[in-house]
Amino acid sequence: MKEKIVEDLAKKQIVGQHHALGTSITLQIFGRTIDYDHLMEKSFDLIDRYEDVLTVNREVSEVMNINHAAGIHKVQVSRGVYSLVKLAVEESRKNYGFNALIGPVVKLWHIGFKGAHVPTDEQIQEKMKLIDPENVELNDHDQTVYLTKKGMELDLGGIAKGWIADRIKDLWEAYGAGGIINLGGNILLVGDSPKRENGQWTIGVQDPKETRGDNITTVMVPECSAVTSGTYERYLVVDGKKYHHLIDPRTGYPVQTDLAGVTTFTKYSVDAELECKRLFFAGHPLEDWHKRPGCLGAVFVYNDEHVEYDNF
Numbered sequence: 299m300k301e302k303i304v305e306d307l308a309k310k311q312i313v314g315q316h317h318a319l320g321t322s323i324t325l326q327i328f329g330r331t332i333d334y335d336h337l338m339e340k341s342f343d344l345i346d347r348y349e350d351v352l353t354v355n356r357e358v359s360e361v362m363n364i365n366h367a368a369g370i371h372k373v374q375v376s377r378g379v380y381s382l383v384k385l386a387v388e389e390s391r392k393n394y395g396f397n398a399l400i401g402p403v404v405k406l407w408h409i410g411f412k413g414a415h416v417p418t419d420e421q422i423q424e425k426m427k428l429i430d431p432e433n434v435e436l437n438d439h440d441q442t443v444y445l446t447k448k449g450m451e452l453d454l455g456g457i458a459k460g461w462i463a464d465r466i467k468d469l470w471e472a473y474g475a476g477g478i479i480n481l482g483g484n485i486l487l488v489g490d491s492p493k494r495e496n497g498q499w500t501i502g503v504q505d506p507k508e509t510r511g512d513n514i515t516t517v518m519v520p521e522c523s524a525v526t527s528g529t530y531e532r533y534l535v536v537d538g539k540k541y542h543h544l545i546d547p548r549t550g551y552p553v554q555t556d557l558a559g560v561t562t563f564t565k566y567s568v569d570a571e572l573e574c575k576r577l578f579f580a581g582h583p584l585e586d587w588h589k590r591p592g593c594l595g596a597v598f599v600y601n602d603e604h605v606e607y608d609n610f
Contacts (some may be wrong), residue, residue: 301595311364311477314338317346319459320355321482325466327485328492329475337473340465345481348462351379354401354453361452369448372435380441382461386454389572390431390547395579397547398574401451409543409552410532416541422550429547457485460525460571467567484562485524486567497521503597503605506530506558514599517610523567527578528559530563559599565592583608 312334314325325341327334351360360375364383367373375383386398401423408414428449437445445452454461463479463486470477476489490497501524502513529542529552546553562578564570569592577584577596588595589607595609 299345309333310340314341314342316345318342318349319462319481321459323482324480326480327470327475327477329473329477336597337470337475341469344466344469345462348378348458348465351376352382352454352458352462354451354455361454364443364445365451368445368450372437372440372442373446374442375441377441380436380443382454382458383443383452384436385461385568386440386452386457387431387434387436389457393548394576395546395548395553396456396575397429397431398452398454398456399431399434399445399543400547401453402428402449403547403550404545407534407541407543407545407552409534409541414534416534416536416539428548434601456575457568457571458461460486460523460567460569463567483526484567484571487519487521487523489521501561501563503561503599504530504559506527506601507601507603508600514603515597515605517563517595517597517607519563519594522563522565523570524561524563524565525570525574526559526561526572528557528599529555532559544578553579553581555579556600556602557581557598558601558603561597561599563594565594569593582606 311328313546316323325338327337332420353359354361360379364373390397390399405419406425428447431444435446459481463481463484467486467488468477470488479486487499491499498518498520500516501519502516504526505512505514506528529544534541534542541552543551557578560574562570562573562577564573573593583598583606587593
């Protein structure tokens, strides 16, 4: 269901709310020479279109076609899906924590959902045989994807929201619009902030021990994307031990870390998704990380609630 609310007619701002990608989406568009209603509808349609082809929560989608054919045959997909799959597989092969094939292990734990439990090491090791990204064959010429073992699963959920946010930004810029894209906490700021002469935005970083929306700190940033990975929203407690939902593909167990969460600020939203995983799985700031292309800064919040800043 879609709902649009005009916030300020004088300033030509409109807020749209939508549910897709398994989350609540809020889009705020501002500018002075655009058809807001039309652009909002096109934005929602774009989100829905990408969800249709990328989802693994329905039996039919381009990604599910790949999964259903695992160990059987290769599958040709559309250009956009192929480019995202290729990015996901290439990043997974770098072995820094992100792995788009980790679904079988995550489902084994099922943390955050009914039936969550601590599996045996034998069960984990069996599923670990299915998450090697080297067992994905990509053909750039035919745009085909082949998972070479039965039981393998490709899940782009770890970067899909960021990639979709970037596509919405492309659309807005074509219309000369700016604003805020919020895909369930994945934030992408488009253009300058209308509230400050220097165009900077104020972004809050979640306090891991408080309810959503309560910030432990804030930072000033230019146009960019902000994404957070944290242990505090989905977890399982068994015999007094806490298991969070961020599974390390190198071990099959929740990553061992003193971090409660890390927020990354990058030029592109898909990069914020990936860099968030890189820093979270590292567990601490990385030397010269902010010098990587498009990486503006990061904020680390630790379990003892002390905060560390990179490039702020």
